[in-house]
Each structure stands twice: as structure tokens, then as C-alpha cells.
Amino acid sequence: MSKKGKILVFVLILIGVILVELSMYVVPFMEEIKALEAPIFVVGVLLIAGALWSLKRSMKNQKEER
Numbered sequence: 001m002s003k004k005g006k007i008l009v010f011v012l013i014l015i016g017v018i019l020v021e022l023s024m025y026v027v028p029f030m031e032e033i034k035a036l037e038a039p040i041f042v043v044g045v046l047l048i049a050g051a052l053w054s055l056k057r058s059m060k061n062q063k064e065e066r
Contacts, residue, residue: 005058012051019044 023041027033 006055009051009055012047016044016047016051019047 019040023037023044027037027040
């Protein structure tokens with residue numbers, strides 16, 4: 001994986017973690033967006049899982065090339 005790809009994966013993981021943290025600690029106390037708590041959590045978890053899957057797949061491809 002190129003350097004830009006690794007940076008992109010890191011950014012996606014960071015955004016996912018921020019969304020999960022927001023859904024657990026901030027959103028429950030905001031009455032206006034309380035209904036968005038579960039969708040924000042799901043999007044965060046999907047971002048983290050997708051970025052980790054992409055990183056794992058690229059690392060596996062690099063091992064096969066060598």
C-alpha cells in the first residue's frame with residue numbers, strides 16, 4: 001500500500017473512532033439529535049471495520065508479491 005493509502009486508512013479509522021465516541025458521550029445529551037445516536041455509531045463502526053479490512057487486504061497482497 002502506498003503512503004497515501006496508509007494515510008487514508010488512518011484518517012478513516014480516526015473519523016470512525018470520533019463518530020463512535022460522539023455517539024456514546026455527546027449525542028445522548030443533545031435532545032435535538034438523540035435519534036441519530038444509533039446511525040452515527042453504526043457508521044463509525046463500519047468505517048473502522050472497512051478501513052481495517054482494506055489495510056489487512058493490502059498487507060496480504062504485499063506479502064504475496066514478495
